[in-house]
Each structure stands twice: as structure tokens, then as C-alpha cells.
Amino acid sequence: MPNTPLIKPLTLGNRTFPVNLIQGPLAGVSNAPFRWLAWQQSEPAFTCTEMISCKTLIHKPHWAKDRFLTHYPGAGPLCVQLSANQPYELAEATKLVTDHGVDIIDLNCGCPVRKIRNRGAGSKHLSSASILYKFIRTMKDNTHLPVSVKIRVDGDSSDNFNTDIANMLKDSDINLLTVHGRHWRERYDVACRFDEIAFFKQALSIPVIGNGDVACLTSLKRMFETGCDGIMIGRSGVGQPWLIRKLIAEMNGESFYPPSPEETAKMLLYHVELLIEFMGNEKFAILQARKLAKYYARSISHKEDFCRAMNDCEDFQNLKKLCQQYFIDKKSCHEVIQSI
Numbered sequence: 001m002p003n004t005p006l007i008k009p010l011t012l013g014n015r016t017f018p019v020n021l022i023q024g025p026l027a028g029v030s031n032a033p034f035r036w037l038a039w040q041q042s043e044p045a046f047t048c049t050e051m052i053s054c055k056t057l058i059h060k061p062h063w064a065k066d067r068f069l070t071h072y073p074g075a076g077p078l079c080v081q082l083s084a085n086q087p088y089e090l091a092e093a094t095k096l097v098t099d100h101g102v103d104i105i106d107l108n109c110g111c112p113v114r115k116i117r118n119r120g121a122g123s124k125h126l127s128s129a130s131i132l133y134k135f136i137r138t139m140k141d142n143t144h145l146p147v148s149v150k151i152r153v154d155g156d157s158s159d160n161f162n163t164d165i166a167n168m169l170k171d172s173d174i175n176l177l178t179v180h181g182r183h184w185r186e187r188y189d190v191a192c193r194f195d196e197i198a199f200f201k202q203a204l205s206i207p208v209i210g211n212g213d214v215a216c217l218t219s220l221k222r223m224f225e226t227g228c229d230g231i232m233i234g235r236s237g238v239g240q241p242w243l244i245r246k247l248i249a250e251m252n253g254e255s256f257y258p259p260s261p262e263e264t265a266k267m268l269l270y271h272v273e274l275l276i277e278f279m280g281n282e283k284f285a286i287l288q289a290r291k292l293a294k295y296y297a298r299s300i301s302h303k304e305d306f307c308r309a310m311n312d313c314e315d316f317q318n319l320k321k322l323c324q325q326y327f328i329d330k331k332s333c334h335e336v337i338q339s340i
């Protein structure tokens with residue numbers, strides 16, 4: 001590996017971001033409160049919205065802007081991820097988000113969900129490099145912002161699209177590529193294919209971002225061995241918005257002390273308070289809190305009990321009690337000794 005710092009600025013088109021770690025798109029999770037916390041705690045290069053259907057954006061603009069494009073002042077640069085199956089809709093949506101004032105526009109080319117693929121969107125774009133080229137050019141022709149795509153790899157399937165896609169991207173004038181190192185048919189139990197991420201890095205002169213299974217310093221360094229220019233963190237950023245700051249500190253040889261269980265509980269409560277305000281509905285926010293519980297509870301000793309109890313949690317008061325009970329009162333001896 002070259003002897004240059006791995007954490008370094010990331011330049012896309014005419015825009016330079018101070019670091020090369022990104023908080024990625026997560027449907028149902030990476031809304032305004034999540035992105036705000038990620039930025040407050042970590043200052044990644046940028047954070048990403050959930051995947052947004054261009055059709056929805058065009059036909060229900062007020063609803064879609066509130067739900068997907070709300071971005072709190074001071075929440076750092078924003079990448080909007082679009083999902084499209086019609087170039088004319090992509091053109092309109094690209095103009096709309098550009099006028100809205102975002103920083104990067106990404107096209108989802110990795111979503112494996114059947115409904116999305118059947119519509120000719122998500123990972124279906126990888127079936128035809130020439131059609132994908134038209135989609136990318138549509139975005140480039142309708143915005144002055146950096147444009148990116150997020151793809152999967154062909155793995156050991158018979159799809160064999162890696163070379164076609166790489167050759168097409170060379171001519172497309174795209175500014176950034178993110179590669180999730182799994183085939184779209186592969187679930188998370190299949191190991192990330194680092195060699196295929198390395199292939200895209202070697203084939204292209206634009207920045208290539210590696211994505212898949214990065215959760216700690218060891219997995220971060222493993223991903224950098226692909227030669228990638230930066231790394232996108234997905235699931236591991238949920239429930240630990242400080243993760244990217246921790247990784248940057250550790251890469252710089254500094255110690256990082258993750259928040260205590262009490263501090264983690266406070267962050268979960270703050271996240272849910274923001275969700276209540278954002279959604280304008282405590283019930284919906286608590287439903288989302290139930291999904292977030294297992295992520296925030298990663299390091300507590302009674303994680304399973306807490307998650308079970310969360311399934312019956314109905315309101316914020318109850319959530320507060322459960323946090324007190326499981327993050328503070330039920331500390332194991334091990335945690336108490338560690339915190340002395």
C-alpha cells in the first residue's frame with residue numbers, strides 16, 4: 001500500500017470534502033434526525049438520504065421533500081440518492097433536487113428488492129451499460145453538482161457486468177463511484193468481494209468508494225487495501241453515530257473512548273426526540289425506535305432483554321424507563337469495573 005495517509009480529502013468535480021469516510025444511504029433509517037446525529041458526532045465527508053423514487057418526488061413534491069430532503073441547518077453536506085426507471089423523470093428530479101440545494105446526486109444501481117428491479121430501477125441498471133449510460137448523462141446534463149452511482153458487483157454470477165460497467169463509466173463523465181462488494185442476489189452472510197472493488201478502482205480514474213462490512217479499524221484497513229479512495233459505512237453507523245469519528249481518530253493513532261452506556265442511552269433518547277419532532281407523531285417515532293433499539297444496545301449486557309422489552313414500548317416515557325433500566329440500572333459487573 002502507498003505510504004500516504006488513508007484518511008484524506010475527497011475531491012468530486014469542483015468540490016473537496018475534508019475526509020473520505022461517508023455515512024451511506026439506509027432506507028427507513030437515514031432521515032434528517034439520523035443524518036444530523038451522524039454529522040454532529042462524526043463529521044463524515046457527507047451523509048446520504050434514503051433512496052427516493054423520482055416518480056414520488058415529481059408527483060408528490062411537498063410530501064417527498066419533507067420526508068426525504070429535510071436537512072437540518074448545520075448538518076453538513078448532503079448526498080441525495082435517486083431511484084429512477086425513466087430518463088425524463090430522472091431529468092426532472094435531478095433539476096428539482098439541484099434547485100432544492102443539495103451537494104451530490106447519486107443514482108441507486110444496487111437495490112436488490114424485486115419490486116424495484118421489476119420496474120427497471122436499482123440493481124436492474126447493471127444489466128445494460130448502454131442504458132445506464134443514458135441515465136448518467138441525463139443527470140449530468142441537468143445539474144452542475146457532482147454526480148455519482150452506487151453499484152453492486154457481478155460476483156460469481158453469470159452476469160459479468162463489471163467490465164462493461166467500468167468501460168461505460170470511463171466515458172460517462174461521472175464524478176464518483178461507490179461499490180458495495182456483493183452481487184445483488186447476495187445477502188449479508190456472503191463475504192464482501194474486495195477484489196471486485198479493487199477492480200473498479202484500478203479501471204477508473206475517478207474516486208472509487210468501497211462499501212461493505214466496515215465496522216471497526218481492522219475492517220476499515222482491510223477495505224483500504226482495495227486501493228479505494230474512501231469508504232462508505234452503512235449499518236455500522238446506526239446506533240453509533242460517533243463511529244466515523246472513532247475510526248478517524250484510530251487511523252490517526254489516537255485513542256477514542258466510545259460513549260458509556262448512559263451516554264448511549266441519552267443519544268438514543270435524543271434520536272427519538274428528534275424523530276418525534278420530525279415525524280410529528282410519537283407513535284410512528286416509537287415504531288422506528290423499536291428498529292433502532294438493537295443497534296443502540298450493541299454493547300450493553302442485556303441487549304436481548306432490552307430489545308424484547310422494546311417490542312412492547314408504546315411511548316417516549318416508557319422508552320425513558322427502559323433506557324434507565326437496561327443501560328443504567330442493569331450494568332453488568334464487567335461494565336461497572338470498566339467504568340471505574
Ligand SMILES: Cc1cc2nc3c(=O)[nH]c(=O)nc-3n(C[C@H](O)[C@H](O)[C@H](O)COP(=O)(O)O)c2cc1C
Pocket residue numbers: 024025026027028029049050051081108110111150180211212213214232233234235236
Ligand atoms: C436497512 C437497509 C436499508 C438500505 N437502504 C439503502 C438505500 O436506500 N440505498 C442504497 O444504495 N443502499 C441501501 N442499503 C445498502 C447500504 O447502503 C450498504 O450498501 C450495505 O448495507 C453494505 O454496507 P454496510 O456493510 O456498511 O452496511 C441499505 C441497507 C440496509 C441494511
